[in-house]
Amino acid sequence: MSKERICLITNDVETTSILNHKLRDKTGEYVLNQGMPRLLDLYDKYGLKATFFYTGHIAKLYPEVVRMAYGRGHEIGSHGLTHEVSKAFDVLSPEEQLSHLKQSKQILEDIIGEEVVSFRAPAARVDKGFPQVLTEAGFKVDSSVSSQRLDMMFSFGALKKLHWLTAPRKAYFVQTDNIFKKGDSIILEAPISAFGFPYIGTFMRIAPSLNRFTRRVLYWETMCSGRQFVFLTHPNEFIDEVQETTEIERRGSNYISYMFGDVIRHKLKIKNLGEKALPIYDRELAFFKEKRFEFVTCKELYNKKKP
Ligand SMILES: [Zn+2]
Numbered sequence: 074m075s076k077e078r079i080c081l082i083t084n085d086v087e088t089t090s091i092l093n094h095k096l097r098d099k100t101g102e103y104v105l106n107q108g109m110p111r112l113l114d115l116y117d118k119y120g121l122k123a124t125f126f127y128t129g130h131i132a133k134l135y136p137e138v139v140r141m142a143y144g145r146g147h148e149i150g151s152h153g154l155t156h157e158v159s160k161a162f163d164v165l166s167p168e169e170q171l172s173h174l175k176q177s178k179q180i181l182e183d184i185i186g187e188e189v190v191s192f193r194a195p196a197a198r199v200d201k202g203f204p205q206v207l208t209e210a211g212f213k214v215d216s217s218v219s220s221q222r223l224d225m226m227f228s229f230g231a232l233k234k235l236h237w238l239t240a241p242r243k244a245y246f247v248q249t250d251n252i253f254k255k256g257d258s259i260i261l262e263a264p265i266s267a268f269g270f271p272y273i274g275t276f277m278r279i280a281p282s283l284n285r286f287t288r289r290v291l292y293w294e295t296m297c298s299g300r301q302f303v304f305l306t307h308p309n310e311f312i313d314e315v316q317e318t319t320e321i322e323r324r325g326s327n328y329i330s331y332m333f334g335d336v337i338r339h340k341l342k343i344k345n346l347g348e349k350a351l352p353i354y355d356r357e358l359a360f361f362k363e364k365r366f367e368f369v370t371c372k373e374l375y376n377k378k379k380p
Contacts, residue, residue, distance in 0.1 A: 076299035108308030126152035148370035150191035174210035222267035274306030
């Protein structure tokens, strides 16, 4: 029997300026006027429905950025309240996590007038006990775990992501007290695809041929196990912004972390930004169309998997 072929196209919508290496409201305007229309047109071309995760910050700033995706049939999910590194979910207390989740959910629900059930943490940073808070806030699907993604040196909060090494690869209901393990809670985890390298927009832009190789390996795996593809990209990767300053903001706490985490990472991350990213992404989507994958949203995956 052939395995099911499912692909989730997911988008994190935020005000991060990749070019200027910081959060910037002005970038949100580019996302609204350039990034989102480009992606929405591309998705229409393939007749696919995607999931868009919004920070409360950008949703409040430009509610239209939410409405435009909702109006075209896509799922609206939460990407937390803010993308500030100091307020990542694995730094906040459980009380703060709950408050951020509830506020972000409310902002989005007020805009679309429909329940929001799917979540992805900014920078995919969550801690073990997170399912309890997610449940309490009324979420059903999480997509913050990236099983067997190994590019940790370039990622903030890296040590806490060691759990990714042992997390299941197929979508799974998590343990109430451990998001990285299979269990019987009501939260469905849809892991972001990776096979050593992550299968995400950033990697697609900076190393297109290596990315195609990763995708082929992942495809072979799907043929064997039915593992869902969960591709992650950002509308802010498809904007043609103007560079404000050449200075790179320092986030790493020591020199090594600054060199790898800030300088090299920045140089890589700006490759094929903006309009140049579109034909590369188009080829990725064409692959799934050609291989007759079913494109589903997070909520649709939940409805397929719920007991
Ligand atoms: Zn994000």
